[in-house]
Amino acid sequence: MASVPAFAPRRDEPVFARLAIIGIGLIGSSIARAAKELNLAGTIVLADRDAAVRQRARELDLGHAIAETAAEAAVDADHVILCVPVGACGEVAAEIASELKSGAILSDVGSVKGSVVDAVSPHLPEGVSFVPAHPVAGTENSGPDAGFPSLFLNRWCILTPPEGTDPSAIAKTRQFWEGMGALVEVMSAQHHDLVLAVTSHLPHLIAYNIVGTAEDLEAVTQSEVIKFSAGGFRDFTRIAASDPTMWRDVFLHNKEAVLEMLGRFNEDLALLTRAIRYGDGETLHKHFTRTRAIRRGIVALGQEKPETEKLRKD
Ligand SMILES: NC(=O)C1=CN([C@@H]2O[C@H](COP(=O)(O)OP(=O)(O)OC[C@H]3O[C@@H](n4cnc5c(N)ncnc54)[C@H](O)[C@@H]3O)[C@@H](O)[C@H]2O)C=CC1
Numbered sequence: 187m188a189s190v191p192a193f194a195p196r197r198d199e200p201v202f203a204r205l206a207i208i209g210i211g212l213i214g215s216s217i218a219r220a221a222k223e224l225n226l227a228g229t230i231v232l233a234d235r236d237a238a239v240r241q242r243a244r245e246l247d248l249g250h251a252i253a254e255t256a257a258e259a260a261v262d263a264d265h266v267i268l269c270v271p272v273g274a275c276g277e278v279a280a281e282i283a284s285e286l287k288s289g290a291i292l293s294d295v296g297s298v299k300g301s302v303v304d305a306v307s308p309h310l311p312e313g314v315s316f317v318p319a320h321p322v323a324g325t326e327n328s329g330p331d332a333g334f335p336s337l338f339l340n341r342w343c344i345l346t347p348p349e350g351t352d353p354s355a356i357a358k359t360r361q362f363w364e365g366m367g368a369l370v371e372v373m374s375a376q377h378h379d380l381v382l383a384v385t386s387h388l389p390h391l392i393a394y395n396i397v398g399t400a401e402d403l404e405a406v407t408q409s410e411v412i413k414f415s416a417g418g419f420r421d422f423t424r425i426a427a428s429d430p431t432m433w434r435d436v437f438l439h440n441k442e443a444v445l446e447m448l449g450r451f452n453e454d455l456a457l458l459t460r461a462i463r464y465g466d467g468e469t470l471h472k473h474f475t476r477t478r479a480i481r482r483g484i485v486a487l488g489q490e491k492p493e494t495e496k497l498r499k500d
Pocket residue numbers: 208209210211212213214233234235236239256269270271272274277278295296297298320321322323324325326327328329330429432436
């Protein structure tokens with residue numbers, strides 16, 4: 187029987203001899219699946235603080251071993267990736283610090299970078315490099331069953347190494363993410379947090395808000411909000427189903443940038459509100475023409491429907 191071709195080239199030699207993944211949710215389990223399938227790491231050890239998640243990871247045969255603790259998983263690892271909510275990165279770094287070997291590269295996948303750098307850096311032992319990463323790829327689902335190996339294919343992964351980070355550690359981390367099919371870009375943590383506040387964090391907040399507003403209305407209109415929900419509202423409900431712990435942490439840890447973007451958003455919304463109130467069709471038409479061109483530009487770049495959407499299991 188012919189074997190199923192891998193979604194990305196399988197490596198002859200792994201990038202890392204030993205990879206440790208702490209947090210076996212959507213992102214951690216996707217990395218484990220991709221790294222195993224594509225031979226990006228010789229040995230993959232996973233850990234999670236939740237015993238039920240560890241048990242499920244064993245059943246799913248994720249990686250090569252499931253450790254009881256994060257510290258145990260970190261022993262002798264060349265690359266350790268924190269795949270836990272942003273607010274937990276500091277405490278996990280403290281837990282594993284004494285086990286990190288000299289020359290190891292510590293990384294994470296948090297959706298916010300500045301606060302993770304601040305929380306992790308004080309625990310970094312001598313000789314260990316920290317290369318924070320953010321794969322800009324995900325879904326509204328969480329847990330070890332939600333992951334899939336092609337999640338990062340053709341998606342951006344942003345690295346935000348603090349100044350003075352060993353260039354070879356950055357190069358290795360880049361190689362690892364490119365090995366999973368990601369497109370890698372390097373920028374400062376501060377710039378990352380500002381850009382992501384408008385492209386990812388604010389849209390999630392808007393979705394959480396509108397779905398809540400609609401449900402409040404539902405009491406008045408019985409089931410009509412759900413019954414007649416058109417594409418737009420349905421898309422919002424998908425986003426609003428995203429993990430509450432993860433998103434609580436994102437907003438608490440990217441507070442300044444999100445508040446800045448929310449301020450601008452409210453000002454622009456006030457302009458549109460005014461145009462509707464005073465029947466200013468020209469303003470509305472001009473605005474909608476501008477946003478349509480933005481969408482069409484994204485489609486032309488081929489980024490509106492990533493390959494992962496077609497490959498993902500629903
Ligand atoms: N969900 C998404 O679409 C994306 C998420 N991210 C980031 O990836 C990280 C993980 O997110 P998901 O995989 O979606 O979350 P998830 O909820 O699917 O998995 C997180 C796992 O971490 C474990 N965990 C929590 N605290 C821990 C601790 N102190 N020690 C050990 N394990 C712990 C949980 O038990 C859970 O199994 C977050 O920082 C998030 O911001 C990044 C890109 C996309």
